[in-house]
Structure formats: structure tokens, C-alpha cells
Amino acid sequence: MPASPAPTTADELRGAGLRVTAARVALLEAVRQGGHLGVEAIASKVRERVGHISLQAVYEALHALTAAGLVRRIEPAGHPARFEGRVGDNHHHIVCRSCGAVADVDCAVGDAPCLTASDDRGFSIDEAEVVYWGTCPDCSTGRSS
Ligand SMILES: [Zn+2]
Numbered sequence: 001m002p003a004s005p006a007p008t009t010a011d012e013l014r015g016a017g018l019r020v021t022a023a024r025v026a027l028l029e030a031v032r033q034g035g036h037l038g039v040e041a042i043a044s045k046v047r048e049r050v051g052h053i054s055l056q057a058v059y060e061a062l063h064a065l066t067a068a069g070l071v072r073r074i075e076p077a078g079h080p081a082r083f084e085g086r087v088g089d090n091h092h093h094i095v096c097r098s099c100g101a102v103a104d105v106d107c108a109v110g111d112a113p114c115l116t117a118s119d120d121r122g123f124s125i126d127e128a129e130v131v132y133w134g135t136c137p138d139c140s141t142g143r144s145s
């Protein structure tokens with residue numbers, strides 16, 4: 001057995017300089033388990049564990065965790081924001097135009113910005129926002145049958 005146990009979710013919150021609350025622990029674990037959940041889905045998972053929490057409190061906690069770098073927020077155009085626990089890499093997302101399903105796509109280059117601008121116009125560019133749009137397997141199947 002290793003001498004020091006793996007850090008708990010509470011340790012990670014503390015390490016990021018955040019106050020540890022049961023709701024924040026439940027929220028971070030829900031986001032990490034959930035893939036790309038919206039605020040409502042996250043709120044209902046948090047409520048299963050800690051009882052009532054207002055949607056406003058969930059928004060505020062998500063904002064704090066996103067600012068601390070523990071959670072990544074994605075907001076595909078025309079869709080509500082989603083949150084995920086996969087942070088610290090430059091992965092992209094593919095979004096289904098039909099049902100809004102979101103999947104991860106590894107960055108082909110690895111580091112941002114992964115597209116080279118033909119002309120940077122004197123700007124120092126640090127990110128290219130890449131979203132792939134298409135039709136998910138479920139929706140493709142539904143359409144053809
Ligand atoms: Zn779909």
C-alpha cells in the first residue's frame with residue numbers, strides 16, 4: 001500500500017483555495033462522473049446527496065469551481081452550458097445538431113492554439129475555439145430506420 005492515500009475531493013477543493021462544503025464535494029463528483037452535464041442535471045445529482053440546494057447556489061458553486069480550474073465549462077452555440085471534470089488538456093467537443101449530445105475529441109495537435117492563423121494581425125493568439133458539429137450515432141440510426 002502506498003504511504004499517502006490519494007487526495008479526496010475535499011482535499012482537492014482545499015488545494016484549489018476553496019471552502020469545502022458537502023454541496024461542493026457532491027457537485028464536483030457529479031460533474032466528474034457525468035460527462036458533459038447541464039446545470040439542471042448537476043443540481044438534481046447534488047440534491048440526491050445533500051438535500052435541497054437552490055439552482056442559484058449550484059450556479060455559484062460551478063462558477064467557483066470553474067474559476068479554480070477544477071471544472072471546465074463548455075457552451076456550444078445555441079445550447080445551454082455544460083460542465084465537465086476533464087480539465088488541463090486542450091480537448092475539443094463534437095456536438096450533435098439533432099439531440100445536443102456532446103462527446104470529447106482529443107486535440108490532434110495537443111496544445112492550444114491548435115490552429116495556426118493565416119495572419120495573426122499582430123495579436124498574441126493563445127486559443128482557437130474548435131467545436132465539431134454533426135449527427136450522433138443514435139440520431140443517425142433513428143433517421144435511417
Ligand atoms: Zn443526437
Ligand SMILES: [Zn+2]
Pocket residue numbers: 036084086091092093103104
Ligand atoms: Zn469534454
